[in-house]
Amino acid sequence: MLKRFIVVLVISMLLTSAVFAGEVLNFISTQMDPAAEQKFAKGVLLKGYTDETGIKAEFITMPTYHDMFIRLSAEIAAKKVTISLVCDLHGGLDLMNAKGLFDDLTGIALPDRTFIKALEDYSVMAGRKVYVPWMQATYIMVVNKKAFDYLPAGLTVEDVTGASEKWTYYALLNWSKNLKDAFKGPKLGFPMGPKGLWHRFLHGYIHPSFTGYQAAAFDSLRAVKIWEYLKELLPYLHPSSSVWGSMDDPLLKEEVLIAWDHTARLKTALIEKPEDFAIVPVPRGPKGRGYITVAVGLAIPIDAPQKENAIKLIDYLTKPDIQVKILENVGFFPTVKEAEGAIPVGALKILATGVLAQSGAADSIMVMIPSLGAKSGEFTATYRDVFTKIVVEGADIGTTITEAADKLRAIFKEVGVPLL
């Protein structure tokens, strides 16, 4: 009798879990991985979606693109797809699309919202609408307003905030010198720690600003100037930069007065002390003002078990009020124009104004992070290693960049991506 009861119980548990498992929409993402962001994604975003539609959704984070690619491609190959919605950076979505993992979203109906045209254009690949732009981010400079008292001669606050031609990398160098003299210590900082995004500055900001390219002119004469410049800048860089993963804390503690970092990683400083900081566009180099736009998109895998519900989730996640909630909680900017007017006055408005000033500068050179998949780590490590060798250890510039340029070309060739 007891045995029969246990058998019935186990079978009914299995059946129940199978039924419920079938109802849950699996939403897989490489973004919003930190614990606080996951809490927001699960407790606010998906809860709101469930409350509105009655559809249960599960938010599953993947540490890297590589992990996501392995899982998704394995499920599709085995014809046992459990994932209905995918979130990743433009580069990752581009690569997965090249492997034929996504449905064409051409004609997807998302009424009452206008997507930013540049992002909309990027989401269409070879005539196929691969993803819906969901969030965007960039990297900017934050200045503690105290630092404006030490601007070098000839440079005004308006030059810096308005991205004038005078706001150059050499002006930043002179400004940093003034700050070091005044405060008896370096006051310029970058997130150079292992978890910092310093490599993005090297390939996406200073390289395009000096050479016009991220990697294509890595061993050019113009690139030599970059490393000479960084060697000159080194004494004015806060030494602890090499352990900092994000710049919000050093800014709040006034360890640095000028810093560069990802918008999401500067949000805390701006929320805590909005009056103390100004968001300014990055300086320009001989070729212009290089900056990265990070586009995050939503794609639906082929054979997704809940395609209709996934479209409903895309519709929900791109609503202007939800986009503002995302900005408030995670620091990613909206992709729909209707959301801009809904951003409340305060830290986020300051952040949004700075971002717009950077992207709206006449000399701006917008770049996207190259789609190098599993090789992206090797790509970014090359820039970091060259910096360490030349600037910190004093290696010869010519020899080092020639070797590194060969390595970069090989990476692009292996992945089959045009050299940027």
Added chain:
Amino acid sequence: MISFSRGEKNWMPYLLFLPVLIYLAGFVGYPLIKALGIAFTSEAGKLSFENFITLTRDSTFWKALKNTLLFLIIIVPLQVILAFLLALFVNSRFKGYMTILYIISIPLALSDVSAALMSYNIFTSHGFLNKFLMSFGIIETPIYFFGLGLSSRAFWVIVLTELWRATPLVFVILLASLQMISKDYFEAADVFGFSSWQKFFYITLPLTMPSLQSALLIRTLFAFQIFGVVWLLSGRDIPILAGEVYYQQAELNNFQLAATYGFIIALICIIISWVYITFLKAKHLELKK
């Protein structure tokens, strides 16, 4: 029918051991063999020494090996000496020794990341130490203990952090060993007029040798796993072997080189363990024929 009765084959010990064996085979044995296979597989998928050649041609590998060995050579002896002194001190059982015992043992409850963060807050340019020195007018500008081009200073901060964090483990092992030594030995030594030094060298040291061997072995193996403290306090300014495993695997997605680093760490650990076991045998326990 399995029999557990006397006289027949007794399967009970094997059955009790089976779950552990399955666990070890699945979660330790299989990954270990797999990693070994990856280390000896080239990018083209052929059996070769290619990864080892790539590694030895990379200057970072030699820096990582040098730094790991330097940490080992400096930290482990200091920890053992310090732990021994503390254990002897606490074992003298003075009034209030239990309080001291608890204070010394506090770092046992800390993870390496917590210890590194505490150390960071002490030694950073705006940390407690600099604030203290500046508030008393000893220094005018902060002293930078780690960061760009300051790896030699960061090295000593890491040594200090590791000493504070991991010495209690050796201390607890040695204290337990000291507490097990019978007082009879010391009473007999008193009868024969032994000095304090003679008691230490002829009684205490030989009788704690098995524990000392275990402590040395554990600390040496842990020294090869040193990662969190170095990673948080110096990033890759001070490359170390365990850090390179993580870096190759998590940042560069280079499974082959990560596995090769892992293999080299395992190999060095096996050699060192063998040396300890062979040369630090507790001779008084050996029965010589």
